[in-house]
Amino acid sequence: MSTTIYYFSGTGNSLAVARELSNSFGSTKVIPISKAITGEIDLSADKIGLVFPVYIWGAPLIVCDFIAKLKQADKYFFSVVTYGGSPGKTNIQIKKLLKLQGIELKAGFAVHMPGNYIPMYGAREKAVQDKLFEKAKTKIAEIAQYVSSGKTGTFEVGGLVMNLLGSTLQSMGSKSMRKADKNYLADEKCNACNICEKICPVKNIKMQDSKPVWQGNCEQCMACIQWCPQEAIQHGKNTAGRARYRHPQVKATDFLN
Helix, strand or coil: CEEEEECCCCCHHHHHHHHHHHHHHHCEEEEEEHHHCCCCCCCCEEEEEEEEECCCCCCHHHHHHHHHHHCCCCCCEEEEEEECCCCCHHHHHHHHHHCCCCCCCEEEEEEEEECCCCCCCCCCCCCHHHHHHHHHHHHHHHHHHHHHHCCCCEECCHHHHHHHHHHHHHHHHHHHHHHHHHHHHEEHHHHCCCCCHHHCCCCCCEEECCEEEECCCCCCCCHHHHHHHCCCCEEEECCCCCCCCCCCCHHHHCCCC
16 A cells, blocks of 8 residues: 655654654655645545644645645545644544545544744753653554555544634634744844845745845745744844754754755
């Protein structure tokens, strides 16, 4: 049985999960959504996985756009969302979006990982991260077994209160998400290394006068601010000095365009 996993990832959590799943499945392609969305999307595999992070209790906008490009296919589709706070009803959202394309989501899972939303908090302590990674490894193995056996019907969501709150915030926040890059800036530590421009999955950063300029089409993936080797990129006045986060098994070169 062949499998294709389409993933979206800014700082490595979802890429690490996609890779771990692929190791369990055997014959598997792991393809970034940011590249697949620009051409003809291959749905020839027996099983199709979508792996991506939760943003504002919902799917990233690029994932929604990707699904809107899919053509009807009678395949085993599954989703795996990575989250730092709550998965919300993201898997239900994906189920509904796929249904609009004539596709049935067979199962949806959620994997708790360290959060990367540095505008609100810095990276968690290594001991806390390691504990989450250990639990995630077990959970990923369970997901792989479930999918490999062809089971259906599991759709993991967050708690009731967070689901209700998250649905409201997600519908409000997603409308302004892409323009929220106006809060990013490069401080005096910037040495024009160009990594932020190359690492942006949607090519939303252009270098002008040796400084990055955001173009108003942001996914809020945090790749630019988290991967900057000089920690020169800031989000407003609150991120200077905050610990950066990248998944330890993922490198910047895995993302460079």
